[in-house]
Every structure is written in structure tokens, then in C-alpha cells.
Amino acid sequence: MSSLYKHLRVHQVFGANTDVGKTILTTALARTSARKKFPVFYLKPVSTGAVEDADDHHVVRFGRNSSNLIRSECLYRYDDPVSPHLAAIRKVSESGSTPTDSTLISAVANKIREYASKSPKPGHVYIETAGGVHSPVLSGTTQADCYRPLFLPTILVGDSKLGGISSTISSYESLLLRGYIVDTVVMFRDEYYRNWEYLSEYFKARGIHLSAVDPPPARNSNATEDRASTEEYYASLVASEEESSISRVIDYLDARHAVRHKELESMPQRSIDSIWWPFVQHGTVKGEQDVTVIDSAFGDFFSVYKQPKNTSSSSLLSPEFDGSASWWTQALGHANPTLTMAAARASGRYGHVMFPQATHLPALRLAERLIQKGPGKGWASRAFFSDNGSTGMEVAIKMALRAWSLRNGADLTKENKKKLGILGLKGSYHGDTIGAMDATEDGVYTCEWHDSKGYWFDPPTVGFQDGQLVISVPSSLSTSDTPHVSPAKSLGWVYDVGERLHTPLARAYTMHIRRVLDNLEKNGENKLAALVIEPLVMGAGGMIFVDPLFQRVLIDVVRGRRSTSSSQWSGLPIIFDEVFTGLQRIGVESAGPVLGVNPDISVHAKILTGGLIPLSITLASKSIFDAFWGDQKAVALLHGHSYTAHPIGCEVANETLAQIEKLTESDDWKASKAVWAEDDGQQGKAWSVWDPQFIKQVSKLPSVKEAMALGTVLAINFKDSSAGYTSFFAQNLLKPLKEVTGNAGELSLAPGGANYGINYRTLGNVGYFMTSLNTKSSIIRSIEDKIWKTISA
Structure with a gap:
């Protein structure tokens, strides 16, 4: 990821267009830096055209009066005077290969690290791009996207020619949309078009410094005279009154570098003094070292500020893999430019608009997509929009309680209706709003107002123990015919629910569930009005991989084995809380096809918008929707949020779902499925990106009770006498994962590079890790190595 050194100021130079003077102005900056006695490093990542005209040679040639302080080099040079991607294509026919984006940015990152180690005192680095902001690199990716992982502060060279105002502003906005820090704009002072006058005011209003300098003399056909006049031009920039303009730019860039470092250095204590963190016991925060300062993020990695022991050669920023997919929201990596553009598109077209009895294309398309070919296909009739997973669950519970009350609550008093309960599973978590908490047992997440309403079964679970896949049933179910722990044939067999429906275990589950429900009814306790489950995996309760057969049998018993094709709910309305598990997080779009039954209501969030912005969708069947149908307003679902169906979130969700659809056919996914199919013998039933x-080997370790994985999720349940959410066992055991091995500045931006830490979270004695949906397999293998070395030590 990005590199930041206290003693080495690094700036990347982008141009608003080709032929705007990037090399001339960068040479002036380098020459002035050298004149101020700074060691100067100039890097041209990619160069095309004749060697004698190369930009890196130009910098050395006209910085010669200070050549002992200027080092200039080029990484990839092509003789063909065309766009880099075209030069690379033509060269491939000769060499057979083209450097990838990862190779290119790794090379740049390693050069920066090299410069930092070779500069014993404060120095300046200028990295000059080719052409305009969106000119392609060797792979064909535009420069703005390719170089973004480096996250280097930027100098934008403005366009002084006709049309230059537009191209300069467009270039700035392109960089801004990708998160670049644009420190300054430099350009020529063309007295005819006078673009610098307009742009000075434009950028001043945005807090950005702009400097304009006289343009160079016209090219002279006589090479000797041309070189002499060019040298005279550069000398004038340094020696004349114009020196103040370039010199002030250098001073300003140095000041910006110092401000960034000072701000990062101050953030831990300022945060301790002013922020109340969620899920954190502040009494355990001992000092600044316990605060993670995230300077930026890209792909699967954070750039985290850490004061190194040796500031002369170590980066102040260390890469950390986002091991929890940022609280389970990341789907396509941080700062994904496609999602950013989707957000900008909707923001520019709509901002936010009110939604009751209105519509707009992003919301309509999203609703239709989810109902017609997404998780609601074949059963859902309507999509209700809300803010996040917890509010989406509040909506779902309201829907279910109304539907049940209309059918079964005629004899109930208003007070009794307020006591209607939820049927669910122990370890459930549906969000932190009060209503969603009431649908779970008392626990660490609940508060003084919490009023637990319902009954929760202790569910059987699935996991690897000592290398063997087993099904563990609770003591309430355990008999001589149903042992507490029994081996499973294979992972695919476990998730082939249809095949298992006629097994003795299915019959045992059925008898147990019926017995419990009969007893509840006989005891006259509160009426149960909905079944609410987190299908397949219960997240916040401890990454509990529930035996899918138990959930299927539970639904069948509750519904009285209703035909799956029925359009009417029966028994109790069934709610699938797929906020965490849905939309391919665990390798399936929805649990319905795995369980072999559809819900009456389902809730989707988190992955829905790729981790960029909050949004939730509650899908409902027609029979649930009809419970609110009528000609009286009081009968309607009088529930909503100010930002209901906000266009930005809807547009981002549409783009996210489109990208996920492509990922399901990606080579990495096919390869992971093939590995599990070979190991398991049940192709397509269940799989994971984890090997x-x-x-299996992790599950054999002495400290591990159980390990399990589905899709992108890996959970390791550690042995701990004080097991539970309040345990610090996993947090302490996994602490070495945060440490960066090797030189932090290297990241080896090549996938799978070893020099990064892992930012992880735990659930008591359970350590869990999850990737984005597009995390490269090479990175996952590297993470597996780090986890193994840490917990097997």
C-alpha cells in the first residue's frame, strides 16, 4: 500500500493532458529541490519513444549543475513513440509478456523504499506519469486506477492551452473521485489564453495551491542552440525573480508533507479523547499504541500509521489485510472505482429524494433485480427499503407480527399482542436496535430495556474437529441413537439437505422440535408469531455453523410440512436474516436453495452495497404484503426512514450485484470449488475460498476446539475455560498477526507478498477471518500461512 517517510517527501506528478509540460515543470521542481541541497530522486515508471528524448534523460541533462544531488531513472522503456499500452502490445509479439499492474506498482514501491534507505537526510522524490490522468499504463488500465494503491500525494500539472480549463478541472475531479491527495497545481502562464487566472480562483476555493510559471522558449532546430536556450530557461527559473514561484512550491510541498505526518501522529490521542468506540471496553485501551490509525485503504488492505523504531528507513505506514471485511461489508475491496463512480453518478443526478409513493430508476431496478432474479426469485413479491441490517430486521418483524395477528390474533387483547414472541436459535443476533434485540435471548448485546420475547432452540452445529468433519448436537438432543458428536460423510453431504431429510437424525430433530413446541403450547406461555433464523451461519453469536438439516426440519415442523410451492405462509411466517450470510458471503446467494425451502420474509444488507454505504432490503411474499393491504391508512406499514431507498445506495447496490454476478464465474472461484470438489467428492454442494x-490441519492443533469455513468465512473456535463473547483468549492469541514481517514499506504489492499485518476481530474465544469476494487466492494462501505460524507456535 502507500508509503510515507518522515525524511523523504514523495510526490507523483500527473498531467491534465499530454504535452502540458510535466517533464519541464518536474525538472524545474527537481532542480530547485537540489539547489536547496535536498537529495532528489526522479522516477519515470514508463517511457515510450526515442531514448535521446526520454524524460529521465532530460531531468539529468538540465539538472546538471546539481547532478550530484539528482538521481534519475526509468523502470520500463519502449522505443515505440505511442501510448504505453500500445507499445507494450507491440513489444509482446517480441518478448511474449507485459508487466502487470501489480508488477508495475510493486516496482515503484520498491524504488521508493530504496530511495528512503539511500537518503541519509531529508530528500525529495518526483514520480512522473505519462500523458494525462487517464492515459493507460502497460496493461491498459488507466493511470489514475493503476497507481491508486500507492496513494502518493499528487502534483497536478494544469493545461495552459485552449480547452485546458476543462481538462484540468476534469483531471482534478478524476483524481479526487479516487481519493488522491492533490497538494498543488502547477502550470504555464500563457498570456493569450490566461487559463491560470481562472484556475487559480477555482482551486483557491477548494483550498489547493496553484502556481504559474513562464513557459519555455520555442524549440530551436539547431540542437546546440536549443539546449543552450533551454538551459538558460531553467537557470532563469532558479536565478531570477521567477525563482520565488518554484521555490514557494517546494516549500509548500514540504509543509504539506509535515502537516500530514503531524496529523497522523496526533490522531491516536485525539481519538482516545473524543471518540466512544462501539464494542470496545475503553478501560482496556492502555494508550496510543492500542489505536489503529487507518490512513487509507485499497483492495483488501488498510494503510495503517505506525511510528517505526527507525524512521530513517522505515515507512510510517504499514499494510494490514482487512481480516473482517470491515465488519462483513466488503465485497469488492476498498475504494473500488466502479462503486465510487456509481455513487457519484447517483449523487450527481439525484442527491437524495423522498420515496413514499414515488420512484426512481436506481431503486426500481434494484427491487426488480432482487425479486426477479436475486434472492427473492420464485417467492418474493415486494422489496421494502431501509437503512441497515438492524432496521431491515425491525421491518421484517413488524411484517411477520401483523401477518400472524390478522390470522390468529382475533381473540388476543392489545396487551397480549405486545407480548407476541419469536421462535429462533440460541446465539442469534439480529441487530442492536431494541426491537431486533427483543427477538434474541438476553446476552452481552442487550440493554436495560431489552425484553426477550420467545423461545430459542440450542442448535446442532457443523465443524472440523481433529481433522474430521463432525455434527455436534446439544445435550437436549443427545441420545444413544443420536450421539453428541458424530462424523459426517463429507461437507457436500452435510449441505445436501434433501438427501438427509429421511435419515434417523432428521427424525430425531423432528421429534425434539415437536416435543418442545407442544410443551410451550401446553404451558400457555406467550404466543409465538414468527420463526426468525440466520440461515447456515450465525455471525455475531460466535460464527456458529448450524447444521442445515436442523434448520430445514425446524421450518418444516413450523409450517406443518407445507408444500414449498404454496403462496401462503402457514404455521408461522418464516424470516431469513441474511444480512451477514446473503449475496455470496458464504458461497451462495441465498440459503433457500440449500435448505430446499424459501422464507416468507428475508433481509439483505452489508454486501448489498459492497461496503461503500449503508442500505438494507426486506423482501416479502405476496401473502405478507397483503396483510397491510386495504383502504385505510392505519392498516398500511407505517414505517420508514429519512434515507429510505436513497438513490446513491441503490445505484451502488445495482453495480455491486452486477460485479458479483461476474465473480461467480471467475477463475479463482472455479478453482476453489474444484479444490473442495476433489477433497470432498460432492461438487457444488458447499465450498470455500479457504483451503x-x-x-483440517488447524482443527488438529492442541489450542483449537473446532474450525470451519464456508465461502469467504473462516472461523476457529479456541479451547478456553471462559469461552464466550467476553473472553480475551482469541484476541490475545492472535495478536502477533498484526505485526508486519520484513520491511513494512515493501508490501510487495505483488499479491501474496509477506510484508503485511492482519487486522482482525474476534468473538470471545472465536477468531474469524473473511475475505472480499474478489480476494486473490495467492493472498489467501499467504494469510493461511500467517495464521498457521501464529497459532501453531
Whole structure:
């Protein structure tokens, strides 16, 4: 990721267009830096055209009076005077290969690290791009996207020619949309078009410094005279009154560098003094070292500020893999430019608009997509929009309680209706709003107002223990015919619910569930009005991988084995809380096809918008919707949020779902499925991006009780006498994962590079890790190595 050194100021130079003077102005900056006695490093990542005209040679040639202080080099040079991507294509026919984006940015990052180690005192680095902001690099990716992982502060060279105002502003906005820090704009002072006058005011209003300098003399056909006049031009920039303009730019860039460092250095204590963190016991925060300062993020990695022991050669920023997918929201990596553009598109077209009895294309398309070909296909009739997973669950519970009350609550008093309960599973978590908490047992997440309403079964679970996949049933179910722990044939068999429906275990589950429900009814306790489950995996309760057969049998018993094709709910309305598990997080779009039954209501969030912005969708069947149908307003679902169906979130969700659809056919996914199919013998039933042999070996470690993985999720349940959410066992055991091995500045931006830490979260004695949906397999293998070395030590 990005590099930041206290003694080495690094700036990347972008141009608003080709032929705007990037090399001339960068040479002036380098020459002035050298004149101020700074060691100067100039880097041209990619160069095309004749060697004698190369930009890196130009910098050395006209910085010669200070050549002992200027080092200039180029990484990839092509003789063909065309766009880099075209030069690379033509060269491939000769060499057979083209450097990838990862190779290119790794090379740049390693050069920066090299410069930092070779500069014993404060120095300046200028990295000059080619052409305009969106000119392609060797792979064809535009420069603005390719170089973004480096996150280097930027100098934008403005366009002084006709049309230059537009191209300069457009270039600035392109950089801004990708998160670049644009420190200054430099350009020529063309007295005819006078673009600098307009742009000075434009950028001043945005807090950005702009400097204009006289343009160079016209090219002279006589090479000797041309070189002499060019040298005279550069000398005038340094020696004349114009020196103040370039010199002030240098001073300003140095000041910006110092401000960034000072701000990062001050953030930990300022945060301790002013922020109340969620899920954190502040009494355990001992000092600044316990605060993670995230300077930026890209792909699967954070750039985290850490004061190094040796500031002369170590980066102040260390890469950390986002091991929890940023609280389970990341789907396509941080700062994904496609999602950013989707957000900007909707923001520019709509901002936010009110939604009751209105519509707009992003919301309509999203609703239709989810109902017609998404998780609601074949059963859902309507999509209700809300803010986040917890509010989406509040909506779902309201829907279910109304539907049940209309059918079964005629004899109930208003007070009794307020006591209607939820049927669910122990370990459930549906959000932190009061209503969603009431649908769970008392626990660490609940508060003084919490009024637990319902009954929760202790569910059987699935996981690897000592290298063997097993099904563990609770003591309430355990008999001589149903042992507490029994081996499973394979992972695919466990998730082939249809095949298992006629097994003795299914019959045991059925008898147990019926017995419990009969007893509840006989005891006359509060009426149960809905079944609410987190299908397949219960997240916040401890990454509990529930035996899918139990959830299927539970639904069948509750519904009285209703035909799955029925359009009417029966028994109790069934709610699937797929906020965490849905939309491919665990390798399936929805649990319905796995369980073999559809819900009456389902809730989707988190992955829905790729981790960029909050949004939730509650899908409902027609029979649920009809419970609110009528000609009286009081009968309607009188529930909503100010930002209901906000266009930005809807547009981002549409883009996210489109990208996920492509990922399901990606080579990495196909390869992971093939590995599990070979290991398991049940192709397509269940799989994970995590390697099956790794999971099995982890489960054999003395400190591990159980390990399990589905899709992108890996959970390791550690042995701990004080097991539970309040345990610090996993947090302490995994602490070495945060440490960066090797030189932090290297990140080896090549996938799978070893020099990064892992930012992780735990659930008591359970350590869990999850990737984005597009995390490269090479990075996952590297993470597996780090986890293994840490917990097997």
C-alpha cells in the first residue's frame, strides 16, 4: 500500500493532458529541490519513444549543475513513440509478456523504499506519469486506477492551452473521485489564453495551491542552440525573480508533507479523547499504541500509521489485510472505482429524494433485480427499503407480527399482542436496535430495556474437529441413537439437505422440535408469531455453523410440512436474516436453495452495497404484503426512514450485484470449488475460498476446539475455560498477526507478498477471518500461512 517517510517527501506528478509540460515543470521542481541541497530522486515508471528524448534523460541533462544531488531513472522503456499500452502490445509479439499492474506498482514501491534507505537526510522524490490522468499504463488500465494503491500525494500539472480549463478541472475531479491527495497545481502562464487566472480562483476555493510559471522558449532546430536556450530557461527559473514561484512550491510541498505526518501522529490521542468506540471496553485501551490509525485503504488492505523504531528507513505506514471485511461489508475491496463512480453518478443526478409513493430508476431496478432474479426469485413479491441490517430486521418483524395477528390474533387483547414472541436459535443476533434485540435471548448485546420475547432452540452445529468433519448436537438432543458428536460423510453431504431429510437424525430433530413446541403450547406461555433464523451461519453469536438439516426440519415442523410451492405462509411466517450470510458471503446467494425451502420474509444488507454505504432490503411474499393491504391508512406499514431507498445506495447496490454476478464465474472461484470438489467428492454442494487441508490441519492443533469455513468465512473456535463473547483468549492469541514481517514499506504489492499485518476481530474465544469476494487466492494462501505460524507456535 502507500508509503510515507518522515525524511523523504514523495510526490507523483500527473498531467491534465499530454504535452502540458510535466517533464519541464518536474525538472524545474527537481532542480530547485537540489539547489536547496535536498537529495532528489526522479522516477519515470514508463517511457515510450526515442531514448535521446526520454524524460529521465532530460531531468539529468538540465539538472546538471546539481547532478550530484539528482538521481534519475526509468523502470520500463519502449522505443515505440505511442501510448504505453500500445507499445507494450507491440513489444509482446517480441518478448511474449507485459508487466502487470501489480508488477508495475510493486516496482515503484520498491524504488521508493530504496530511495528512503539511500537518503541519509531529508530528500525529495518526483514520480512522473505519462500523458494525462487517464492515459493507460502497460496493461491498459488507466493511470489514475493503476497507481491508486500507492496513494502518493499528487502534483497536478494544469493545461495552459485552449480547452485546458476543462481538462484540468476534469483531471482534478478524476483524481479526487479516487481519493488522491492533490497538494498543488502547477502550470504555464500563457498570456493569450490566461487559463491560470481562472484556475487559480477555482482551486483557491477548494483550498489547493496553484502556481504559474513562464513557459519555455520555442524549440530551436539547431540542437546546440536549443539546449543552450533551454538551459538558460531553467537557470532563469532558479536565478531570477521567477525563482520565488518554484521555490514557494517546494516549500509548500514540504509543509504539506509535515502537516500530514503531524496529523497522523496526533490522531491516536485525539481519538482516545473524543471518540466512544462501539464494542470496545475503553478501560482496556492502555494508550496510543492500542489505536489503529487507518490512513487509507485499497483492495483488501488498510494503510495503517505506525511510528517505526527507525524512521530513517522505515515507512510510517504499514499494510494490514482487512481480516473482517470491515465488519462483513466488503465485497469488492476498498475504494473500488466502479462503486465510487456509481455513487457519484447517483449523487450527481439525484442527491437524495423522498420515496413514499414515488420512484426512481436506481431503486426500481434494484427491487426488480432482487425479486426477479436475486434472492427473492420464485417467492418474493415486494422489496421494502431501509437503512441497515438492524432496521431491515425491525421491518421484517413488524411484517411477520401483523401477518400472524390478522390470522390468529382475533381473540388476543392489545396487551397480549405486545407480548407476541419469536421462535429462533440460541446465539442469534439480529441487530442492536431494541426491537431486533427483543427477538434474541438476553446476552452481552442487550440493554436495560431489552425484553426477550420467545423461545430459542440450542442448535446442532457443523465443524472440523481433529481433522474430521463432525455434527455436534446439544445435550437436549443427545441420545444413544443420536450421539453428541458424530462424523459426517463429507461437507457436500452435510449441505445436501434433501438427501438427509429421511435419515434417523432428521427424525430425531423432528421429534425434539415437536416435543418442545407442544410443551410451550401446553404451558400457555406467550404466543409465538414468527420463526426468525440466520440461515447456515450465525455471525455475531460466535460464527456458529448450524447444521442445515436442523434448520430445514425446524421450518418444516413450523409450517406443518407445507408444500414449498404454496403462496401462503402457514404455521408461522418464516424470516431469513441474511444480512451477514446473503449475496455470496458464504458461497451462495441465498440459503433457500440449500435448505430446499424459501422464507416468507428475508433481509439483505452489508454486501448489498459492497461496503461503500449503508442500505438494507426486506423482501416479502405476496401473502405478507397483503396483510397491510386495504383502504385505510392505519392498516398500511407505517414505517420508514429519512434515507429510505436513497438513490446513491441503490445505484451502488445495482453495480455491486452486477460485479458479483461476474465473480461467480471467475477463475479463482472455479478453482476453489474444484479444490473442495476433489477433497470432498460432492461438487457444488458447499465450498470455500479457504483451503480444505488448511482447515483440517488447524482443527488438529492442541489450542483449537473446532474450525470451519464456508465461502469467504473462516472461523476457529479456541479451547478456553471462559469461552464466550467476553473472553480475551482469541484476541490475545492472535495478536502477533498484526505485526508486519520484513520491511513494512515493501508490501510487495505483488499479491501474496509477506510484508503485511492482519487486522482482525474476534468473538470471545472465536477468531474469524473473511475475505472480499474478489480476494486473490495467492493472498489467501499467504494469510493461511500467517495464521498457521501464529497459532501453531
